[in-house]
Amino acid sequence: MNSTARSKDPTQAIEGGNTGNLGEDGATDNPLVFSGSVVRHAGAAGTRGFAVAPARQLHSHQPSDDGPHILIAHDLTPADTSALDLTQVSAFCTAVGGPTSHAVQVAYSLGIPTIVAAGDRILTIPDGMMCALDGDTGTLYSELMESDLAAAMAHRDRRTTRPRAQMSGGSTPVTLTGTITRPPQAAEVRAAGADGLGLLATELLFLGREQDLTDEEQHYAAYREIARAVGGAPVTLRTLDIGGDKDMPALGLPSEDNPFLGVRGLRLSLRRPDLFLPQLRAAYRVARDDGAQLRLMFPMVTRVEEFLQAAETAREVQAELDAPVLPLGVMVEVPACALAVDQFAGHVDFLSIGTNDLAQYLTAMSRTSADLARDIDPLHVAVTRTVRAVAETGADHGIPVSACGGLAGDPVGAVVLAALGVTALTVALPYLPDVHDALGRTDAAALATIRDHALSTGGSRHLRALATELLGL
Ligand code: PEP
Ligand code: MG
Numbered sequence: 001m002n003s004t005a006r007s008k009d010p011t012q013a014i015e016g017g018n019t020g021n022l023g024e025d026g027a028t029d030n031p032l033v034f035s036g037s038v039v040r041h042a043g044a045a046g047t048r049g050f051a052v053a054p055a056r057q058l059h060s061h062q063p064s065d066d067g068p069h070i071l072i073a074h075d076l077t078p079a080d081t082s083a084l085d086l087t088q089v090s091a092f093c094t095a096v097g098g099p100t101s102h103a104v105q106v107a108y109s110l111g112i113p114t115i116v117a118a119g120d121r122i123l124t125i126p127d128g129m130m131c132a133l134d135g136d137t138g139t140l141y142s143e144l145m146e147s148d149l150a151a152a153m154a155h156r157d158r159r160t161t162r163p164r165a166q167m168s169g170g171s172t173p174v175t176l177t178g179t180i181t182r183p184p185q186a187a188e189v190r191a192a193g194a195d196g197l198g199l200l201a202t203e204l205l206f207l208g209r210e211q212d213l214t215d216e217e218q219h220y221a222a223y224r225e226i227a228r229a230v231g232g233a234p235v236t237l238r239t240l241d242i243g244g245d246k247d248m249p250a251l252g253l254p255s256e257d258n259p260f261l262g263v264r265g266l267r268l269s270l271r272r273p274d275l276f277l278p279q280l281r282a283a284y285r286v287a288r289d290d291g292a293q294l295r296l297m298f299p300m301v302t303r304v305e306e307f308l309q310a311a312e313t314a315r316e317v318q319a320e321l322d323a324p325v326l327p328l329g330v331m332v333e334v335p336a337c338a339l340a341v342d343q344f345a346g347h348v349d350f351l352s353i354g355t356n357d358l359a360q361y362l363t364a365m366s367r368t369s370a371d372l373a374r375d376i377d378p379l380h381v382a383v384t385r386t387v388r389a390v391a392e393t394g395a396d397h398g399i400p401v402s403a404c405g406g407l408a409g410d411p412v413g414a415v416v417l418a419a420l421g422v423t424a425l426t427v428a429l430p431y432l433p434d435v436h437d438a439l440g441r442t443d444a445a446a447l448a449t450i451r452d453h454a455l456s457t458g459g460s461r462h463l464r465a466l467a468t469e470l471l472g473l
Helices: 010-015 078-082 102-110 120-124 146-161 183-192 202-206 216-229 266-271 273-290 304-321 335-339 341-345 355-363 381-397 411-419 429-440 444-455 460-471
Strands: 039-042 044-047 050-057 069-073 089-094 114-116 130-134 139-142 175-180 197-201 235-238 294-298 328-332 350-354 401-404 424-428
Touching (some): 102 424, 114 130, 130 146, 175 401, 202 216, 216 235, 266 273, 273 304, 294 350, 304 341, 328 335, 350 355, 350 381, 355 381, 381 444, 444 460
Parallel strands (some): 050 069, 089 114, 175 197, 197 235
Antiparallel strands (some): 039 139, 044 114
């Protein structure tokens, strides 16, 4: 284990009731001290990071081109987030929303800190008021005095200059791959030393932009640009995952009472060959024309028959285009798929666990519910046991099992997933160094201890504290 790990027995300390230094905000080890007049808006942590900037309400009539702001909104859709101009927005805070919503997942891949479910009071913060947003603890601070502002800026600077392990240094127990939202980020994946892209969520490339998803050339141009930018490294292209909270108004899809349980992901692709075929054809053409190492992954799969139908369509396209055979896999994110994953084992080339949806569907807690924002828990023992079972089935059948979603980009979450036996993690670029650093602190004994605790019923708070202490994070 890395020498920074503390020497006392962390299991003892935590079982004795020490779950970390709880600060005023209910956050662990928050070093921020303000003068007292500051107003705290407690929300739920969306993406990590710390920003200090003037507030700007989403529906402001002020000109919006005067530098980075903390964007304040009642809610943001994934399309809103996808279209954010990062020269103008350094962070966002919403009154409602959930921490694993797709809006937050887009922010995660863009690397901006976010808070959700902070309550309607944030909507009264005037434009231009200096605020500090702490995405680690889920707290927005407004009405900062001069001295508070200095403290916030010093904290931000300390946080951003804290030394981080470079991706190139040291080995990790699992392969690390990246995930991106915008094509220009692909070159950074290569520069960061990640082993290609483990999740290219194709719908995010087009969300919020008026584009025709039935246009094969548009898919072709985007995939080719990305495959070239990663320089021949593998790219796992996830076919469109539309539905749930990701609407594409141009498609005119009927609204559903319960869209997260509706026609989402592969369910839609199988019903809409006009969307599915151009996408498959573009992917196979890029593999054929450029020799790109693509893999095709299908989202929101429930029954093995769905995979077999999609795979048959893919193979027909491949034969028709005289293109190379591409590995085919599924996202394991619906409990029915996870619990019956052995049915898939004889058919798929790889599996990727989507921790956001797996947690949502196993715990029956909506990813977008503000009321449940503090309750939805990707480290719930039901999730960890399911991940373990899927990893074991993969290992028994010689099938690689990766994991993606917010948990994979959280250093503790990444370590737990590695301990549970996944073979690769897909992490948004800005979080790769922290995850790499945390994984580099582990050894076989630490992973075994963390795995035992992750599979027991001690609770995720206990698990998080244990792993943090054990690895000196
Ligand atoms: C997931 O569900 O964990 C995942 C990676 O997919 P998305 O967040 O896009 O649903
Ligand atoms: Mg998902």
